[in-house]
Amino acid sequence: MVIINPSNATQPAAFNRPAGPAPVLPTDRVLNAVVMGQRAEHLYELASGNLRLMAESQTALRRGEQLLLQVTGKDAQQRPTLQVINTSAGAISPLLKAMLPQQQGINQLLANITPLLNKANDSTLNKLSSALVNALPSRQQLSDPAGLRAAILSSGFFMEAQLAAGIAPANDLKSALLRLAQQLENLRQSNAASTQTDPSKASKLSQDYSGLARTAGAKAEMPPSTNSLPNLSQPPTAAKDGLNPVSTNYGKPAPSSDLPGVLRSQPRIAAELPEQKLSQEAVIKQLLQDSRGAIARLESHQLLHLQQKDPLQSQYLIEIPVRNDDGIDVWQMQLQWQRTSEDQEHPTDNASDEDQYQRRWQINLNFDLPGLGPINTKVIQQGKQLAITFNTETQATRALIEQRQHELNQRLEEQGIIDTEIVTHTGIGPAASSPLSSHSLLDDQA
Incomplete structure (x- = not known):
């Protein structure tokens, strides 16, 4: 109660x-x-x-x-x-800033979970890790328009919106993260009780690892069908209590620790858990920290969306872990639409407002795939016109994209998109930031 x-x-x-x-x-x-x-x-x-x-x-x-x-x-x-x-921008901004020390990319959690998947000596953690990974979409699923739409709706970004609509989202990422964190917390408390941990220390630990209880999110409107989209295939430091100091890498921050709303390709990173055998308690603490950091980052993107008030435009910042044959990659997406007035030489009196406006979509896709390196893709779609720009880090990756460009054109034509312009460049500029994040996180006075 x-x-x-x-x-x-x-x-x-x-x-x-x-x-x-x-x-x-x-x-x-x-x-x-x-x-x-x-x-x-x-x-x-x-x-x-x-x-x-x-x-x-x-x-x-x-x-x-x-x-x-x-x-x-x-x-x-x-x-x-x-x-x-109050869900006004002024009320949400302090919440966003308060989340900054907790948030971290989900790639660190995935890196630390991966070594546990095939370990038979800890069946409990093995089952918890498998449950999260099995909820992730596969690369093959995201190569299909319907599968891509399902993956976006199950990215965790729209979980509360679907619950409010009476829909139980299947394989939802945020739900899986919350479930994992809750199970890890239950396991931690069970271990603490079995070893008769000092009550005052247990209370402090509960505060240190209390991110799950927040379970904050933000209601985000669900985007329209993506069938017309092209088929494009500093985290918090480790807790000090009870850690096994066998590795200097344990608790080391991830190489890339961007603010929420920053668009930078997220590569696979090395696991923080050392090769030497750790106690189950230390592994649970690390995974609990990682899962709550991933939840905080997802919720930060939800809150960024929540404070958008302009009815003529909207954007969604979504990160989707994708299972590949040899590992898990994070696909980062910024979906942004804006209603623009059409130039009509002879407007009619009975033309409705919807007839005079159409949505202009801009989609930024960020990947960092093994063997290809960082790739930034910008897709701009308005009506049947499509412009795609690929920016790659290496010339070899650019050449590969140009070599397979005809396949992309063919697949777009199958979707009814004929007027297409595709451009490739070598070189990726500094990480872009959402205007929402700069407004919410950086408007402090000195």
């Missing part, structure tokens, strides 16, 4: 309160919750990721309503108290 917008006038609905302990929600954490329904007067059921809550609220809530909630403390009965957060 949690309390929303508590006040002195709150009347506890004791006879309706479910049995069982209150959830552990650290103060200042943020949750993006969906109202699943009303169970009694002032009593509601909420869903936040994989977490189900009964909430007592003097404020009337509607089924399907999306709430951005911040944990403010506990009441006299030790029930978590939550405050509804």
Whole structure:
């Protein structure tokens, strides 16, 4: 049971309160919750990721309503108290800045999970790792328009929006990350209980690794069908408590630690877990940190989207881990659309607003594939016109793209896109940033 917008006038609905302990929600954490329904007067059921809550609220809530909630403390009965957060840009910006020390790219988690997949000496961690990896889309799936659309909708970016619409997203990345973090936390607490860990130390550790309880997200509108798209195939330091100091690489920051909204190809990186055998406790702590860092980065992109208010344009920043034959690569996508007025020499009186406007799509794709290196691709589509620009780090990769360019043209024609311009360049400039991130993260006064 949690309390929303508590006040002195709150009347506890004791006879309706479910049995069982209150959830552990650290103060200042943020949750993006969906109202699943009303169970009694002032009593509601909420869903936040994989977490189900009964909430007592003097404020009337509607089924399907999306709430951005911040944990403010506990009441006299030790029930978590939550405050509804205004979703204006001014309210979201501090939340984004607060996430910066926690967020990190998902490639570090994938690097540390990969060595565990085939280890028979720890079947528990093996099963947890396999569950996450099996939820990831394959490269073959993303080569098909329908598969690409499904992968985007299951990227975690739209999880809350789908829950609010009554849709249970299949193989959703954010859901898989939340589930992994929860299972790791349960395993950590179980191990701590079995070894009779000092209670004060356990409490501190819970605060250090409390990213999951936040389960914050942002409601993002789901994009229209992508069938017309071309078929283009500093993280937080490791916790100091209980680490095995057998390797200087353990807890070392990832080589690339970009801010949310920064567009830079994400390469595969080496695992931070050393080759020497670590205790299960140390491995769990590292994976817990990595999974919560990946959740924080995903939620940062959701919050960046949430503060967009211009009805004539919108953008989505999405990172999708993709299973390949020899490993997992991170595909980074920035989907941006803008409604533009068509030039009409003879407009008619009965032309509707929709007839006078059309969407202009710009899609930035970033990859760093083994053997090819970083590739930045910009796709601009308006109507049946398409312009594609490839920027590669090496001349050999550029030559390979030019050699296979006719296949891309053929596949685009099969999709009904004939007016196509394809340009290739060698050299990738500095990482681009979303205008949203610069506005939200960098407008501080000295």
